[in-house]
Amino acid sequence: MSKSEECHCWQADMQNDEERLTFEKWQAIIDNDQSYNGQFFYAVKTTGIFCKPSCKSRVPKKEHVLIFSTARKALEANFRxxxxxxxxxEKLPDIEWAERIIHYLHQHFSEKITLDTLAEETMGSPYHLQRTFKRIIGTTPAEYLQNVRINRAKEYLCYGTKTISEIALSVGMSNTSYFITLFKKRTGNTPVEYRKLHQKEE
Ligand SMILES: [Zn+2]
Known part of the structure; x- marks a missing residue:
């Protein structure tokens, strides 16, 4: 599978409605499942209080439950x-995790990186990685990685004589035509155009 295809898979996961009370979330609430902590919060309309999924308090009536993707949103909606x-x-461990992920992406952008390796290398669960990262950083890890790669490619284009496919490979994208498409989408220029506009004299 090419890198580009992987990136699309990652993003597809983000399409879920984060604030819907799905069967999965309801089950997590009933089971006090702590593996869902940080992924969502639930508020109870009748008590005005919000909890994390693992809370051992009495299970509320389903129709009284509201789901929030962040604690801040629950506070803004006037829940205590x-x-x-x-x-x-639970904020701090998640922030530290996001920082480890960023560090890893900067160190290893030239390699093949999957969601699973990223989770393994940063000691977290692949299931939570995407959502936690997005909540804290504002982009998915795949989008973040693309930015790192494009920025490094710009440097190669400005300084040096690598060919376009060599540059694509150096930034971890073995599929040159996908690299060109992505580069153009992000910068407005193809790599060749970008090089003409920005190349520095040695
Ligand atoms: Zn609680």
């Missing part, structure tokens, strides 16, 4: 933090 489960406390 549950004293029992402290839904805001």
């Amino acid at each position: 933090q549950c004293k029992r489960c402290n839904p805001m406390e």
Whole structure:
């Protein structure tokens, strides 16, 4: 499978409606499933309180439950933090995780990176990686990685004499035509045009 195809798969996962009470989320609430912590928060309309999925408080009636993708949104909607489960406390580990992911992407952008390797290398679960990263950084890891790659490609185009396909390979994109398409989409120029406009004299 080419890198470009992988990137699309990653993004497809983001299409879910984050604030819908799905069967999966409801099940996580009923089971106090802590592996969902940080992914969503649930508020209970009748009590005005919001919790993380693992909270051991009594299971609310389903029709009273509202789902929020972030604790901040629940606060903005006038819900108070549950004293029992402290839904805001989980922020720091997620931020540190996102930082590890960013560090890894900068170190290894020239290699093949899948969601699974990224999760493994940064000691997190592949299932949560995408959503946690997006919540904290604002883009998916795949989008972030593309930016790193495009920026490095720009440097190669400005300085040096690598061919376009060599540059594509150096930034971890073995599919040159996909590289050219992506580069044009991001910068407005093909790599060749970009080089003509920006190449620095040695
Ligand atoms: Zn709670």
